[in-house]
Amino acid sequence: MSRRASILGLAVAAALLALGLQSWGLAQALVERHVVAGIEKRVGLKVTSLKRAEIALLPLPRISLSGVTFASPDGALSGTALRLRARARLLSLVGGQLDFDRVDLIGPEVDIVVPNEPESYANWVAPPLAYLSALKGETQLVISSGSLMARSGNTILTTLRDVNLVVEERDAAGPVAFAGSFTWRGETTKVNLLWPVTGERARVALALSSNLMSLRLNGSRSGAQGVTTGQVEFTAPSLPDALAWIGPRPRIATLVRRVELTAEAQLAGDNISLSNVIAKLDGDQLEGALKLDGGGGARRVLSGTLAGADFDLGRLIRQGGDQQPPGTGEAGETPLEFDSWTAHDVDLRISLDAARLGPARLADLAAQLMVRKGRFEASVLRASAYGGSARARLLATSVPTGAEVKVQLGLDRVNLAQAGSDLPDLLGSLTGFASGQIALDGVGDSFEQVVGSLTGRVTANLRQGEFKGASFAELLRRAERPVAARDWRQGKTSFETAQVTALAHRGVLTLTDAQMAGSGYALSLSGSADLGRRWLELAGMLSATNGPARAAFEVRGPFTDAVFTPTLDAVVHPTGSTSQLPR
Known part of the structure; x- marks a missing residue:
């Protein structure tokens, strides 16, 4: 080859390279015919409008759509994006077909239509999971700096901001897998999900973490029954703060701070059953079984039985009091907040080999906590106390003037000499064997009013x-x-x-x-x-x-x-x- 021919060839190659690197504006009709159709096929979103389309061939074929409006075929998902970028597969182009191995949504705002009733987290996540599961296979989908809004009619139920997710490429039978982060209610949250599309007892995995809590689930899901089972781990440095972030904080949750829990879980909608529970509440360990019934509404039901070797009951009382808000009535009054204490139903039964109530020690204790709308009852059904026995009951029921409170306490042959070693300030100067009963009733909307009305x-x-x-x-x-x-x-x-x-x-x-x-x-x-x-x-x-x-x-x-x-x-x-x- 002559020198002139070599120079001419290099010039042509350089020109082609420059043309390939250049973005070219195309007619909208042509883009919709060849490019948009290919994107819709891979991600299942129909592009309803766009402002501009560009294509570049080198170094890899790529398409960029600006000012995009899109929606899923069933209308459950819709939104806009500042830009949609798609990276075409080079081999498919050589073969005369247009296909993509990656689609980027940059700055999207996505609306997710969810049912109005019942309002639940399961309803919020069901539409996007259904959309992804219904695809016969999708390319890798990357969401950058986006927002997702769960909407019912004209009401926005919740919003995820700063959404950065990568939905992995899969075939028709493969599981949905995505990972990334978002900001929800002011907290940066990391998420990693593996969700099966086909098959019985297919593997499911979830990891969700923020500064307020960490949740992990590793198990399997039955597609026919819609039931997920597996090992669950939950940690919260402060349970009241974590629940306040997730939703309305039950007043009763203020009794506990740090929670570490592992269990075998069964999830069906908003209903959660936990077996083989090992729960550490502020360092004290309890074991047993729990069940949380979402009830299809805002009022939830927590029930179960727990047992432990040693537990500080006094700490629960102190922490509940620490969260008491300032009085809103007379100076110095402490409101009972009865409605918030009974906002959710609770039926817990607890057995303890040993218990602490401040410096006092009890043994072989059986306790029960029963909460219903307008009713709060905490009972020590039995307890060994310094050679004798003790029992106690606190019952509060709603009345127009606040709450009617009943306090009952019974002691039988308690050795005061033994008790005095733990309670020197109260009983250090007294010995003997004590028996007695207390039965007092009061009414009011503050602690001071109840005490002042006791009979x-x-x-x-x-x-x-x-x-x-x-x-x-x-x-x-x-x-x-x-x-x-x-x-x-x-x-x-x-x-x-x-x-x-x-x-x-x-x-x-x-x-x-x-x-x-x-x-x-x-x-x-x-x-x-x-x-x-x-x-x-x-x-x-x-x-x-x-x-x-x-x-x-x-x-x-x-x-x-x-x-x-x-x-x-x-x-x-x-x-x-x-x-x-x-x-």
């Missing part, structure tokens, strides 16, 4: 114990011989029996019968306890059983720091003369 009865019986901080024997001896008596505040007093009966009315407990008896003395009490103010006003008379000595006294002050003080004219000598009590 009912309190009874307590103690046997064979003693208390420190007061020596009744020395106090009586001082009544007889003040000079010879020692300081009564440094001693202790044993008792054979002690019993208290009190009636509550409008938040005030009034003693109707309060007596204590021991070796050489008898004591009687009268007075009241204001539950709202947490204040004691008691008066007593201490009498010697083997002589005429008597001493009157009063107990006055807050519940946790009341002062025991003999009155000024309290000491009565055997002769009947009185003298001032030495301090």
Whole structure:
């Protein structure tokens, strides 16, 4: 070949290369005939309009459509895109056919039509999954900087923003597979999904993660029954925050913070059944079975049975109180928020080998939580407590003035010496065996109103114990011989029996019968306890059983720091003369 021919060939090749790299505007009718039809075939979206079309042949054949409007054949999906790019397969072009191995939607805004009722997450994801599953095979579909809106009529139910997804190429029998990220309700979320199209018990996998929660599912799906089964893992650093992100936060969820859960799951629509559950709630482990019934509406039902070796019940109470919002009524009032506590139905039964309630310890505990619309009930059906037993019940029902609250507590032969080792501030100076019952009713729309309206009865019986901080024997001896008596505040007093009966009315407990008896003395009490103010006003008379000595006294002050003080004219000598009590 001559030098001139070589130069001419290189010039022609360079010209062809330049032409191939150049984007060329084409007539819209020609694009719709040859290009748009090929895109529609591969991605199942019908292009209804476009502003401009361009084609470049080198280095790879590619088509670019600007200002595109599109819709699925059934109308479930529709939208616009700033640009649609399609990369043609070179070999198919050589063979005289137009096919694509990748389609990019840049800046799309996609509307997804979902049924209005029932409103559920399953309804939101069903249309796009149905669209992808119905394709006989699609090319790789890439969505960049898009948004997806679930819409019912003119109402936008939810929106995914900053959507960046890659839907992998598949054949007719292959599973739908996509991965990427989006922003939902202000949280960046990563997603990875494998969804079967054909076959029974075909593999399904889902991974969803954000800063608020992580969810993984690995299992199989029965296409005929529409049931998915498999291993599920769920983690949330704060369950209330995660649920508030997903949807309305149930008030009862504030009882728990960090949750780590694994289980065998069965999912059918909005109904979820979990077996072999291993749940760590703030570090305490429970095992059992749970079921969440979506109910086809906003009100959901959680039921199940759980068991554990050790659990901190006191933490649940503290965390529920920590989330209590500021009062909206009188200054200092704490609203009950009864409607939010009963927003969802709950039926949970819990068995614990050991439980903690603050510093107190219980064993062999069986508890139940029952929540219905307008009704909240939490019960300790049985529990071993320091050699004895305990039971408790809290029942609240909706009334026009707020909530009617019933509190019941029963103790039987609780060893106070053992309890005092865990509760030194409350029982450290008291021993004996205690039995008793509390039954109080109140009504109101705040904690303070309920306490201020309490009515009912309190009874307590103690046997064979003693208390420190007061020596009744020395106090009586001082009544007889003040000079010879020692300081009564440094001693202790044993008792054979002690019993208290009190009636509550409008938040005030009034003693109707309060007596204590021991070796050489008898004591009687009268007075009241204001539950709202947490204040004691008691008066007593201490009498010697083997002589005429008597001493009157009063107990006055807050519940946790009341002062025991003999009155000024309290000491009565055997002769009947009185003298001032030495301090």
